[in-house]
Amino acid sequence: MKQQVVPFAKARDAALFGSKAVGLGNAVHHGLAVPPGVALSGDLVDAIAGGDEKAIERLAAAIADLPAPFAVRSSAVDEDGAAASFAGQHLTVLNVHTPADVPGAVREVWWSANSDSAITYRQKVGLFTRPSVGVVVQTLLNPDVAGVMFTEHPVTGADERLIEASWGLGEAVVAGLVVPDHFRLDRAGLVLERKPGRKRIAVRSLPNGGTFEEQVPAAQVTQLCLDDTQLASLAGLALQCEKAYGPRRDIEWAMQDGRLYLLQCRAVTTGQSRSEAALPSPPPRDPVGALQRVRFFVDLDRRQTEQIARLLKQRHFAQGETVIREGSGAAAFFIIESGEAAVSSKGVSINTLGPGDHFGEIALIDGGPRSATVVATTELVCYGLTFWEFRPLIERNGAIAWKLLQALAKRLRVAEQGQSS
Known part of the structure; x- marks a missing residue:
């Protein structure tokens, strides 16, 4: 299974x-x-x-x-x-x-x-x-200090360990929220360089979920957060990871109560960062009803609508978050369940969308670039359907495909009449 x-x-x-x-x-x-x-x-x-x-x-x-x-x-x-x-x-x-x-x-x-x-x-x-x-x-650990380590210098390719560290959760380092402390070690663990950063915040866990950025005491902002014993432990971890996974490793680690933990070990690549999110909303309540309000699907019968509705998944966007961006690749269609969003193209405001409105249905067919930008102006909850799930259903069901083709033909005819008038 x-x-x-x-x-x-x-x-x-x-x-x-x-x-x-x-x-x-x-x-x-x-x-x-x-x-x-x-x-x-x-x-x-x-x-x-x-x-x-x-x-x-x-x-x-x-x-x-x-x-x-x-x-x-x-x-x-x-x-x-x-x-x-x-x-x-x-x-x-x-x-x-x-x-x-x-x-x-x-x-x-x-x-x-x-x-x-x-x-x-x-x-x-x-x-x-x-x-x-x-x-x-x-x-989730509650670490005293955390960060990343490369078993080979990711820029110069030198055969040495590069370590970046900060107070609290490692997201402060990988998301670029601080200037981390910088260390270089040779393969034997000898410290080649220690360079204090400016660690003004530490990412900490909130009691009821989520994280926050805690202000670091002034004395700790430029204080090195790793001592020789901790650096020796990291040097040992680098050797263990190379033995287990091979050379050129990108390691995320954390230290809690004096113990070193491995969080992740992957091949060295570029552009590393991480993002976090607020806890999401509950599951969708009436996806069939939401689809029946969409003009693109209005000619489908109840059973056909239910087939598509089973593929819908809910997605939450925070106020101010970009839902889709003009010119970016596309593979999902959205129906707004609650909240509002603003639509713009080439920097010009076009429309405001609310509950029952939808956008991105053409992406279900061609996976082409977005023609507009949509930004959540309030907390926004949408039902989403992806190209990956929609296409196999249509390929298996000619009746649904024919009705959707007719719906697109109607839209094309209206568009052509508008251009000729």
């Missing part, structure tokens, strides 16, 4: 669980300290994102004994290879406070892999195929 959720030690198949989950499984097998967690296969993530109750129950059972709070991270099958990295495209949701909130966080991670920015990147690197989005759910 492809819908699986397993402890890291059993995540052995990258085609099911993605490279990140398999990498954590390898770390467990090599005796490296990894925060406890589970790996979700891409098919299970699809089901959870779609609101499948049995899939959600399987996830709940798997994380029942996992200490909260949680970090929910993407582990897409083709992410973070040596030639292409989806860092900054696929979401990490930090400090998910209760098990009941985890399915919503999984849905947000699923959507990040189907966002316009991720689709544009896929087109750029020649991976315009449906993403299989595995997910890892881990206990």
Whole structure:
């Protein structure tokens, strides 16, 4: 069965669980300290994102004994290879406070892999195929210090360790929120350089979920956050990771209560960053009714509408967030369930959208670039349908395809009449 959720030690198949989950499984097998967690296969993530109750129950059972709070991270099958990295495209949701909130966080991670920015990147690197989005759910640490380490200098290629570190969660470093402390070590662990940064904030967990940026005391802003003992531990971790995974490793790590943990180990790529998100909204309530209000689908009968509605997944956007951007790659259609959004093209305001309005349906057919920009002007909740799920349904069902073709023909006729008048 492809819908699986397993402890890291059993995540052995990258085609099911993605490279990140398999990498954590390898770390467990090599005796490296990894925060406890589970790996979700891409098919299970699809089901959870779609609101499948049995899939959600399987996830709940798997994380029942996992200490909260949680970090929910993407582990897409083709992410973070040596030639292409989806860092900054696929979401990490930090400090998910209760098990009941985890399915919503999984849905947000699923959507990040189907966002316009991720689709544009896929087109750029020649991976315009449906993403299989595995997910890892881990206990979130509350580290004293965290950061990244390269086992080879990522710019010069020198055979040395490059370490960047800051107070609190490592997202302050990988998201570029601080100027981190900078260290260089040789392969034997000898310190070649120590350069203090300006660590004005530390990313910390909030008691009820999510994170915040804590102001660092003035004395600690330029104080080095790693001592010789900690640097020696990191040098040892670099050797262990190279032995387990091979050369040229990009490592995310954290230190809590004097213990060093491996959070992630991947091939060195460029453009590393991470983003975080607020906890998502509850599942959609009436996707069939939402579709029946869309002119593109209005001629479908109830059964046909239900077939498409089963593919809808909810997506939440914060006020001010860009939903789609003009000129970017596209693979999703949206119906607004609540909130409002502003539409513009070439910098000129065109329209305001509200509940029941929709946009992006042409992306379901051609996957072409967006013709306008849509920005959430309030908290916005949408039903979304992706090209990857819509196309197989249409290919299997000629009756639906014919009705949609007629709907497009009507729109084309109206457009032509408008141009000739």
